[in-house]
Amino acid sequence: MHRIVHTLLAAVALSVTALSAHAADDTATPRIDKRQARQEARIASGVASGKLNAREANRLEKQQDVIENAEAKAKADGTVTAGERRRLTKMQNHSSERIAKQKHDRQRASSPQ
Numbered sequence: 001m002h003r004i005v006h007t008l009l010a011a012v013a014l015s016v017t018a019l020s021a022h023a024a025d026d027t028a029t030p031r032i033d034k035r036q037a038r039q040e041a042r043i044a045s046g047v048a049s050g051k052l053n054a055r056e057a058n059r060l061e062k063q064q065d066v067i068e069n070a071e072a073k074a075k076a077d078g079t080v081t082a083g084e085r086r087r088l089t090k091m092q093n094h095s096s097e098r099i100a101k102q103k104h105d106r107q108r109a110s111s112p113q
Helices: 002-024 030-049 054-075 082-103
Strands: none
Touching: 030 054, 030 082, 054 082
């Protein structure tokens, strides 16, 4: 009986520790960060393939910077709320659409001569 109580207390202590660690990291945005990295890679591949010209790439990079700044602002108070996450996701959706549109338009980077 004494052993069971100690085991239960240890389990409760571990659970509380895990919950407090999770609560302390309310600013974690791994999904947003991964998507941001993928979108930046899409822009880089568009430049490398010639599907994006310099002007398009600069505009798209500026849009990525705006998203990163919005994410930093959301994290500034120590908590990223559900509404802030929705707003960041919406911004990323818009950016993704712009990247696709610019990569598939008829404009191309000028070839070096």
